[in-house]
Amino acid sequence: MTHSLPKSCPCGSNTPLATCCQSYYQGAALPPTPEALMRSRYTAFALNQRDYLLATWHSSTRPQQLPPDPDTQWVALDIVAAPTVQNDQGSVHFRATFRESGGWHVLEEVSRFVREEGRWWYIDGTPSVMRLKPRRNEPCPCGSGRKFKVCCQQG
Template identity: 45%
Template sequence: MARRTSRTPSRTAVPATCPCGLSADYADCCGRFHSGSAAAPSAEALMRSRYSAFVVGDVAYLVRTWHPRTRPEGLDLDPGMRWTGLEILETEGGSAFHSTGTVTFRASYRGGSLHERSRFERVDGAWVYVDGEFLD
């Protein structure tokens, strides 16, 4: 779910219901991670919040939650991309008792879907996205 370039688009309207697929208001779910008032407690929560950041166009959050060794200098999000849903297929590790974790997911968009296994690590106690492998 990452394209590396330097253009930063403006954010889109913030939804009332969280785009991550959990039944909660955006502000009480991923919005609190985006604002910095809370940190994602697990790799899956970070995955969900990063998906939501793609939906609302929060480039700053995406960069902030990317591992320093793999983080791009900038991101170019396609303003025409319309994400329509997230399905978590599998999680391995990634809890409070782990230092690494993987999340396999399918993110749907208008016209198709993206199937990826993402790797996460803790850096200074916070979960960050390392990289991902596209799956068929």
């Protein structure tokens, strides 16, 4: 099944996908910072670009394979704390909101990155996942700014 690409980049930059993370996962450029790599990896999760996820994962921690996950819909990314870079090490603390058949969830992680030969790599992170239970009149977890009942509420 072919999915159309979103016009705005899923990473939350409020810029067009074509001038943001798409250039990274298509190999036209390398992410210049840990934050840019983390945002491009989030975009790859949102667009199911598994090859890019593996290609940006450091060989010391990279899994052999990363199976597709068509049941997960990534809907919002928030940077929790200013990314840190010291020498050739970096970290990014983020929250990513996603939807699965079981409901809404938030993944929170401080991801670690390393720069080798001028290129940033994802090392690892310690994720925690929290289930969301949005109420009808609360803001929708998708980040639209609309109330849940008129946006993404499941019937």
